Amino acid sequence: MIARVIVDVPSRQTDRPFDYEVPSAMSGWIEVGSRVGVPFGGRVLQGFVVELAAEAEVDSRRLKAVAELLDPLPPLLPDLIGLAKWMSDKYCCSWTTALQAMIPAALKGKAERYVSLNDSLDEELEQLASRLPQELLDMLSRQRQTKLESLKERFPQYAPDIKAALEEGVLLEQTAIRDRLAIRKVLTVFPPADKAAAAEALAAWPTKAGKQRELLAFMLERGEPIALQALLAEAGGSPASVRAVAAKGLLELREIEQQRDPYASREFERTVPLPLTEGQQSVYTRIADAVTRGEPQVLLLHGVTGSGKTEVYLQAIQHCLKQGKQAIVLVPEIALTPQMVERFKGRFGDAVAVLHSRLSNGERYDEWRKIRSRKVQVAIGARSAIFAPFERIGLVIIDEEHESSYKQEESPKYHARDVSVQRARQHGAAVVLGSATPSLESYAAASRRPAEGRESSLLPMPDRALGRPLPPVTVIDMRAELAAGNRSMFSRTLHEGLVQRLERGEQTVLLLNRRGYSTFVMCRSCGYTALCPHCDISLTYHQKSRLLRCHYCGHAEQAPQTCPSCESEHIRFFGTGTQRVEEELAKLFPGIRVIRMDVDTTTEKNAHEKLLKRFGDREADVLLGTQMVAKGLDFPFVTLVGVIAADTSLNLPDFRSAERTFQLLTQVAGRAGRHQLPGEVVVQTYSPEHYAVTTAQKHDYIRFVEEELKHRGVMGYPPYCRLVLVTMSHEQLALLSSVSEQFAERLRELAAEEGVLGPLGAGLPRALEVLGPVASPISRMKDRYRFQCVIKYRGNIDVPALLRAALAPFVAGSPQKLVQFSIDVDPQVIL
């Protein structure tokens, strides 16, 4: 039997399966998806079995054997192996990079070499062994397995002997790749098995050993196992005294595995399905039908904020479970609030595993194992939960599908939405994309006319579940505020609104969109921002060179001293931090209770959860924060939402900035007046006439989409085309510059040979353009210069194949190969 193994070396040359013989002892154990240790280039490396075959493709005499099987159950299922291959093709990464993204970090522990003493030595080898110091031999017989590194360190003068002993087989080498902490075992004390005998022994106990007697009495009384540490804390005594009692056969000490359950201490109140509203019911029926039929359909649930999407998800999942299938729910990392977890745990209890980055590696591993060992049927988590090792998936839900956090920014640079669709295809599962503000890509795809005899995949829910209208939004022109002499960061309307909430004891959510802090230039008098003459995108201020630059085409100009539009001197680099807002609030409203939520206040574990709980318990008047406060929250006493400056995201030099702004404004506005009390929203901006602001004011998604699609069409951006971002980096500017030129040239040549090189605007069904190379927005990182090319294309073109061909000359040749290429397919941001 031959195992084809993808070895964990993420380089282009080794990105293919290698053949290994399966030793007979492992046959029947090794499956597709097994993690193994295999000899590779003189070392033992970790790898995944991607195929089993009867015969090797290489000369069988050169075949090496699998050294080690790392887990009793394969951590990956065959469908995930296939999915990883698909990812490596689509996202231009190595197969192993995709595979590694699918397993929990706890399984990735660095390879370590251990040695043990060979138990069966013949005479000759005994001789060799005797050359090793006694201390070393003692150490080995005591610990059995010892790290090779620590042996080398401890006995430096014996290095040649250790080496010889390894070569001759006196010492046996093993590579442990398993993280030794992955499974937590706890030394546990068990009560006496034979109670009567123990009671007798207790009665006859010699008074000298008082502590031992107490321990035994304690355990008899308790009658249940207890962790050794906990026993000592409660009953006193030492491990030695426990061992002494155990040695008499009256107690038992055993290592037992402990499941780390991050929610063990929490009680979740069980909920029952709510009677659905009419709108919810019709959407539910469509989803349930798709699940029943087992067709891989993608449905877009466009439900306004507060329309009750979560209840639809819950009931659709329940239907899925009834069919004997499993469900995956993806939520954006920052929306994985206790509220969301509570709703799922409340409905499905122990059938839910929760996977998110704030868990420790161990906790996440245990949650993952619940999935792998079929103990749960629902997985809820951030983007990587799409790799949950379920065997029969019936439904995948992506909540807030427009969120950019579904795109992973490091390799593999995958988008969880696209990966979901692919995985669902393999399982015949339905995919539900849910959002009040769907991404343009998803909306465009779902509004295409359905095929003959098919229903539309767009499922609208235009009304709030509890019957409340969407809150009225007031847009405040901050230029007018300044003109009227108000230099504060709060407009008079927002100030007034805050005063009212404090009086009435209601709550306020304040959003400060801090992304893009201080990178763009804006005039505070007239609202002018500097735009690129060629790209319709704001220019970015580069402090060092004092230049304004375009990140798409490379255009550059001097930063102005006065506003080119109104000649005011109030032109400046925009940005206010949450901390400054907090100070200002304290000054203006003495005694105000503010909870600030941003990256600085949420680093500690569970900080997020604690802050929101305090706000939910009405221990604060204001929840102030960055994007984190914008979504998913459902608090009945929030009646005012204020946006300090809508412009911060509007002026990001990215083609999605209008979309992001509209989404953010709509989402945060949706936090107000969700229950009985009516809500109100105040949006402060320097661009009150921008369509992202005016359409958000009217909660008019459709109007926004129409307007935005016009712009995308004119400028040639998705969904009218697709993008690939290629970033190149090297320490030497000159070399980087010439290599990136050559690469772009090669790519254009190849595209021309395919007959697809040409401007997208010319109306060709298949067209590809290569923009650049230009310096990257972050033009130097970690002492490396960075250049980038943006590839725009439309139509059915195998761009990954073109890229691979264009890259080929740059991986082999000598100094050039040091130029690093990083490929981002369907990038979320280009800055």
Ligand SMILES: Nc1ncnc2c1ncn2[C@@H]1O[C@H](COP(=O)(O)OP(=O)(O)OP(=O)(O)O)[C@@H](O)[C@H]1O
């Ligand atoms: N059928 C129903 N009957 C009664 N209450 C409901 C029903 N469906 C939802 N709700 C309630 O309506 C409120 C809003 O629902 P939910 O939070 O699911 O909205 P949502 O669509 O996820 O909104 P958002 O996109 O803003 O997060 C919640 O308090 C929820 O409990």
Ligand SMILES: [Zn+2]
């Ligand atoms: Zn430009």
